[in-house]
Amino acid sequence: MTPRKRRRxxxxxxxxxxxxxxxxxxxFALKDNVxxxxxxxxxxxxxxxxxxxxxxxxxxxxxxxxxxxxxxxRFTVTDGKSSVPVDYRGVLPALFREGQxxxxxGALDGAGTFSASEVLAKHDERYMxxxxxxxxxxxxxxxxxx
Amino acid sequence: MTGEIGQFALCLALALAxxxxxxxxxxxxxxNALARRVAAASAAGLLVFVGLSFAALTxxxxxxxxxxxxxxxxxxxxxxxxxxxSGVWGxxxxxxxxxxxxLSVYSAAVAWSRRGSERLxxxxxxxxxxxxxxxxxxxxxxxxxxxxxxxxxxxxxxLNPLLQDFGLAVHPPMLYTGYVGLxxxxxxxxxxxxxxxxxxxxxARPFMLAAWIALTLGIALGxxxxxxxxxxxxxxxxxxxxNASLMPWLIATALLHSALATERTGAFRSWSLLLAIAGFSxxxxxxxxxxxxVLSSVHAFASDPTRxxxxxxxxxxxxxxxxxxxxxxxxxLEEGTAFAPVSRETALLLNNVFLTAAAATVFIGTLYPxxxxxxTGTRLSVGPPYFALTFAPIFFALLLLVPxxxxxxxxxxxxRAALRTLGPAFGIAAVAGVAIFxxxxxxxxxxxxxxxLAAWLLAASVVDVVRRGWRLxxxxxxxxxxxxxxxxGVAGTTLWRSEALEVLAPGESMEIAGYTLRLxxxxxxxxxxxxxxxxxxxxxxxxxxxxxxHPERRLFPAERQETVETAIRTTIVSDLYLxxxxxxxAGHWTLRAYVNPLAPFIWLGALVMALGGFAALWSRLRRPxxxxxxxxxxxE
Numbered sequence: 001m002t003p004r005k006r007r008r009x010x011x012x013x014x015x016x017x018x019x020x021x022x023x024x025x026x027x028f029a030l031k032d033n034v035x036x037x038x039x040x041x042x043x044x045x046x047x048x049x050x051x052x053x054x055x056x057x058x059x060x061x062x063x064x065x066x067x068x069x070x071x072x073x074r075f076t077v078t079d080g081k082s083s084v085p086v087d088y089r090g091v092l093p094a095l096f097r098e099g100q101x102x103x104x105x106g107a108l109d110g111a112g113t114f115s116a117s118e119v120l121a122k123h124d125e126r127y128m129x130x131x132x133x134x135x136x137x138x139x140x141x142x143x144x145x146x
Numbered sequence: 147m148t149g150e151i152g153q154f155a156l157c158l159a160l161a162l163a164x165x166x167x168x169x170x171x172x173x174x175x176x177x178n179a180l181a182r183r184v185a186a187a188s189a190a191g192l193l194v195f196v197g198l199s200f201a202a203l204t205x206x207x208x209x210x211x212x213x214x215x216x217x218x219x220x221x222x223x224x225x226x227x228x229x230x231x232s233g234v235w236g237x238x239x240x241x242x243x244x245x246x247x248x249l250s251v252y253s254a255a256v257a258w259s260r261r262g263s264e265r266l267x268x269x270x271x272x273x274x275x276x277x278x279x280x281x282x283x284x285x286x287x288x289x290x291x292x293x294x295x296x297x298x299x300x301x302x303x304x305l306n307p308l309l310q311d312f313g314l315a316v317h318p319p320m321l322y323t324g325y326v327g328l329x330x331x332x333x334x335x336x337x338x339x340x341x342x343x344x345x346x347x348x349x350a351r352p353f354m355l356a357a358w359i360a361l362t363l364g365i366a367l368g369x370x371x372x373x374x375x376x377x378x379x380x381x382x383x384x385x386x387x388x389n390a391s392l393m394p395w396l397i398a399t400a401l402l403h404s405a406l407a408t409e410r411t412g413a414f415r416s417w418s419l420l421l422a423i424a425g426f427s428x429x430x431x432x433x434x435x436x437x438x439x440v441l442s443s444v445h446a447f448a449s450d451p452t453r454x455x456x457x458x459x460x461x462x463x464x465x466x467x468x469x470x471x472x473x474x475x476x477x478x479l480e481e482g483t484a485f486a487p488v489s490r491e492t493a494l495l496l497n498n499v500f501l502t503a504a505a506a507t508v509f510i511g512t513l514y515p516x517x518x519x520x521x522t523g524t525r526l527s528v529g530p531p532y533f534a535l536t537f538a539p540i541f542f543a544l545l546l547l548v549p550x551x552x553x554x555x556x557x558x559x560x561x562r563a564a565l566r567t568l569g570p571a572f573g574i575a576a577v578a579g580v581a582i583f584x585x586x587x588x589x590x591x592x593x594x595x596x597x598x599l600a601a602w603l604l605a606a607s608v609v610d611v612v613r614r615g616w617r618l619x620x621x622x623x624x625x626x627x628x629x630x631x632x633x634x635g636v637a638g639t640t641l642w643r644s645e646a647l648e649v650l651a652p653g654e655s656m657e658i659a660g661y662t663l664r665l666x667x668x669x670x671x672x673x674x675x676x677x678x679x680x681x682x683x684x685x686x687x688x689x690x691x692x693x694x695x696h697p698e699r700r701l702f703p704a705e706r707q708e709t710v711e712t713a714i715r716t717t718i719v720s721d722l723y724l725x726x727x728x729x730x731x732a733g734h735w736t737l738r739a740y741v742n743p744l745a746p747f748i749w750l751g752a753l754v755m756a757l758g759g760f761a762a763l764w765s766r767l768r769r770p771x772x773x774x775x776x777x778x779x780x781x782e
Contacts, residue, residue, distance in 0.1 A: 007413075007484060010487070010492075010495075011414075011417075011495060014495060014496065015499055015502075018500065019503065019506075021503070021540075022503040022504075022507055022536070022540060025507065025535060025539065025540070026507055026510050026536050028535065029511075029531070029532045029535035029536045030510075030511075030514065030528070030532065032531075033529070033532040033535060034514075034515075034526045034528050035527045035529055036524070036525070036526045037525035037526060037527065055527065067730060067731070070648065071648065071649050071727075091647065091728060091736050091738050092728050096728075134525065
């Protein structure tokens with residue numbers, strides 16, 4: 001082999017090795033570290049088991065928000081068909097309101113309550129998280145508003 | 147009138163860009179000296195007219211000309227002057243105009259720099275002209291900022307308050323200087339393929355450096371803004387929009403290193419060309435991700451399918467065209483001199499392998515949810531755990547090898563000699579790792595490893611400077627030390643951050659990491675275009691008052707939006723970070739506090755990296771421009 005060929009071979013081998021390593025890492029990481037997005041109807045339809053982290057999205061049900069001790073908040077997320085109670089300890093986003101879109105991140109506990117570690121609301125008056133729009137459309141409760 | 151002047155100037159700019167493209171590409175033929183002069187002149191003209199167009203839009207924004215739709219939608223008479231100016235690029239149309247302005251600045255710089263041969267410069271101008279024309283057409287037909295509104299409203303709708311901030315006024319121009327700077331490297335690469343010039347890497351280097359410096363600072367500014375403005379206490383969220391700026395940075399870093407070898411010994415000639423193409427392609431993909439509205443974030447100004455489609459066509463045109471050119475012309479490129487398995491070239495090769503692998507993992511993590519959604523309709527998100535598992539190990543492996551590169555000679559290096567000079571650095575790293583593991587909590591191997599790695603990089607850089615002296619501006623040593631500083635910040639914040647959240651009535655206190663925070667009261671305050679609830683929080687330590695901090699919540703009536711204004715007290719080695727939460731009943735407020743040890747190092751490190759870039763740029767610009775006579779252009 002000429003030095004040039006050897007160099008090319010070394011380069012190709014290194015790239016392939018790194019590519020294989022990265023691909024293995026990526027596959028391994030993608031298997032367990034993605035968060036699925038479910039609407040409240042999905043949660044019931046798909047029997048999401050307790051303890052599996054996911055994101056839930058929908059509207060904050062009217063008259064469902066209640067404050068517990070300290071920074072504890074409880075509310076219900078609904079897509080019009082199904083509802084899931086949510087328990088959260090933390091600061092609510094500025095635009096968190098009853099009847100408005102919300103996305104929460106967390107997992108179900110044994111009793112069917114969604115224990116949220118993060119709550120995100122739409123971040124301006126005109127904006128609705130696309131996942132929430134999608135969830136509402138699928139449950140047939142989406143109304144085009146100006 | 148202003149709107150019409152801007153519109154007219156932009157149309158003229160389009161004509162000039164087309165002239166630049168045609169004349170520039172024609173000038174790649176040796177005989178067409180006249181075409182080369184025309185290309186250079188139209189590059190200057192392009193800058194003048196795009197500048198005029200941009201000035202017109204800025205004037206309209208500053209003078210509250212609400213008869214222009216773009217100004218009416220994004221400005222407000224009460225908005226402070228600086229945000230009227232920065233608001234020009236705080237929306238989709240204006241930001242695209244800024245993109246073209248930066249592009250024309252680079253194009254004029256290429257015309258004036260006269261690095262590389264006349265033919266190479268001319269072909270590079272031609273490619274830049276093509277890119278500029280494509281973007282101006284995009285602006286004129288899908289995102290015209292000069293569209294009139296009749297009748298004009300008395301008041302504008304205002305700018306997203308999250309964007310009314312100094313960090314975010316500077317962040318987009320900085321990031322664009324980086325993104326578009328990669329288009330200069332791309333133009334030189336394409337020109338090298340067209341003309342089969344050998345010396346393109348040397349000619350393009352100042353532009354690569356400028357782009358890399360701007361990207362580094364731009365990303366750091368964005369991360370800093372997210373830290374103090376969003377109120378979550380974090381500095382990097384692996385948000386797709388953040389990833390869109392990180393990928394070009396990784397590829398630009400790889401390009402800077404591989405082009406060094408290409409320039410010096412001719413090694414990796416084709417690979418460097420590919421990286422230049424990939425870097426600009428990722429800039430375009432980033433623009434697509436951010437601007438098309440497929441992602442929901444502060445950056446997604448508008449979701450208009452035609453825009454996304456046009457950018458997508460532009461991406462495929464640029465990538466496809468460049469790759470076709472590469473496939474056609476690259477096989478004829480001359481190869482460089484051979485190198486031994488232990489050599490500077492091998493070190494740079496490993497650098498490139500790791501950096502591209504890291505960029506690939508980010509790419510997959512960012513695009514996987516989009517692809518899956520469009521194929522199966524399954525909605526999912528890929529978050530920090532994925533990147534911690536993929537990006538982090540690859541980048542750590544890269545950092546481990548960094549100190550070897552500058553110590554190995556070209557073509558044939560001496561590994562033993564390199565190890566000898568690295569002995570002290572290795573000792574310091576071991577001591578640092580063991581000390582962190584033994585004396586701090588929580589006791590984690592990853593944490594100890596991160597600090598050992600940072601010490602390893604820092605000590606190696608110091609050894610480098612001591613060995614070579616300050617006279618030879620130690621660009622590499624500075625840039626590598628900057629990496630170490632950032633790593634210290636990231637590791638410190640991740641390992642030792644404390645967080646507390648309480649609902650407090652005025653007069654009540656909370657504790658965090660040895661500090662006592664007493665909420666004295668929350669008072670109303672009036673800003674120029676917002677009303678604020680302003681908390682007075684007294685910070686005590688061991689019974690002694692340290693400071694009074696004022697976290698705020700601001701309500702912007704014009705935009706009907708609320709923002710959190712954090713209060714941060716920094717001692718460089720640690721940040722005390724307060725964010726005022728929502729109001730609960732009976733005058734209670736939630737107060738969120740973080741202590742982020744070593745957080746400022748994250749951005750300090752980026753600054754040091756950029757300094758390294760400036761050192762390299764400075765030593766490069768001081769060198770004479772003329773090509774060495776020993777490198778005649780190869781015959782066609």
